[in-house]
Amino acid sequence: MKGLYQLIIITLILLSASTSYGVKVYICGTVADTYICEGAPNTNNGAHTSLRLGYHTQWKEYRVLVKFDLSAIPPKERIAYAGIGLWYYG
Numbered sequence: 343m344k345g346l347y348q349l350i351i352i353t354l355i356l357l358s359a360s361t362s363y364g365v366k367v368y369i370c371g372t373v374a375d376t377y378i379c380e381g382a383p384n385t386n387n388g389a390h391t392s393l394r395l396g397y398h399t400q401w402k403e404y405r406v407l408v409k410f411d412l413s414a415i416p417p418k419e420r421i422a423y424a425g426i427g428l429w430y431y432g
Contacts, residue, residue, distance in 0.1 A: 354425070354426050355423075355427070356421050357424075358422060366419075368415050370410040370412055371411060372409065373409050375393060376390075376407050377406050378407065379394070379403070381398075381401035381402045
């Protein structure tokens with residue numbers, strides 16, 4: 343991957359097919375997100391309003407970490423589909 347991208351997480355959508363009457367939809371928002379940078383591994387980026395992903399010549403590799411609140415999903419629920427909505431600019 344070349345270049346550096348700014349990401350904003352929109353939502354995580356999970357579809358369950360475990361019910362006999364149809365599909366349940368769970369929409370899970372983020373509870374925490376940050377990015378880590380190879381060039382500054384001890385920097386806390388959790389307060390930033392966007393996430394950086396990709397490669398920068400000075401700062402090297404950027405990676406994204408996202409935590410979602412999955413508490414609305416029952417423990418034994420079978421998830422048939424998971425999708426994440428992302429918006430980027432860069």
